[in-house]
Amino acid sequence: DAGITQSPRHKVTETGTPVTLRCHQTENHRYMYWYRQDPGHGLRLIHYSYGVKDTDKGEVSDGYSVSRSKTEDFLLTLESATSSQTSVYFCAITHNADTQYFGPGTRLTVL
Amino acid sequence: SQELEQSPQSLIVQEGKNLTINCTSSKTLYGLYWYKQKYGEGLIFLMMLQKGGEEKSHEKITAKLDEKKQQSSLHITASQPSHAGIYLCGADIEKNQGAQKLVFGQGTRLTINP
Numbered sequence: 280d281a282g283i284t285q286s287p288r289h290k291v292t293e294t295g296t297p298v299t300l301r302c303h304q305t306e307n308h309r310y311m312y313w314y315r316q317d318p319g320h321g322l323r324l325i326h327y328s329y330g331v332k333d334t335d336k337g338e339v340s341d342g343y344s345v346s347r348s349k350t351e352d353f354l355l356t357l358e359s360a361t362s363s364q365t366s367v368y369f370c371a372i373t374h375n376a377d378t379q380y381f382g383p384g385t386r387l388t389v390l
Numbered sequence: 391s392q393e394l395e396q397s398p399q400s401l402i403v404q405e406g407k408n409l410t411i412n413c414t415s416s417k418t419l420y421g422l423y424w425y426k427q428k429y430g431e432g433l434i435f436l437m438m439l440q441k442g443g444e445e446k447s448h449e450k451i452t453a454k455l456d457e458k459k460q461q462s463s464l465h466i467t468a469s470q471p472s473h474a475g476i477y478l479c480g481a482d483i484e485k486n487q488g489a490q491k492l493v494f495g496q497g498t499r500l501t502i503n504p
Contacts, residue, residue: 310490312490312491319496321478321495322492323493323494324491327491329489335489369432373489373490377438377440377490378423378435379423379435380435381425381432381435384431
């Protein structure tokens with residue numbers, strides 16, 4: 280699993296509330312990613328990081344922000360959750376410059 | 391992503407039979423990744439292909455990337471119940487040496503009947 284953990288694993292929240300998901304890795308990987316997985320859309324990249332405090336947008340970044348203040352942690356924040364953000368969120372890392380491993384996922388439900 | 395088309399979307403095979411899943415793009419694939427996912431779980435990395443014509447095998451699973459680097463196939467020989475799940479292809483369609491911003495196909499749901 281390349282030492283990737285995600286927290287929480289499940290969360291139910293209400294529309295309009297802020298939500299932060301955490302991705303933690305223990306192997307000092309430089310590149311980290313956040314994807315969302317939805318039926319009919321597959322996996323889509325939200326944001327990624329190429330180092331501490333270095334982040335960039337992916338395909339579906341609207342409504343999301345990220346932060347990386349330490350190598351091991353990559354946070355995904357929904358400033359004001361909407362029902363369209365109900366999804367399964369996966370964190371990933373690049374290993375050995377060419378392989379991407381995924382975390383176990385966080386299932387988020389926005390009511 | 392519409393940039394990667396997987397076929398078939400679902401597949402039901404008898405245990406012991408061979409099967410093939412395809413992943414096609416209109417763009418050059420600079421890295422092609424195959425993953426397996428059990429329902430409600432994370433993605434398990436299977437193989438990564440980079441060079442045109444490359445072929446890799448692991449146990450009974452073989453993946454190939456065509457010479458043009460626009461199509462990949464995943465072949466399972468003598469399927470077993472443990473092969474059941476969702477197979478996803480992901481690809482890096484940007485030529486760079488840094489982040490791997492993968493796009494994914496919609497997956498192939500594989501069912502193995504005893």
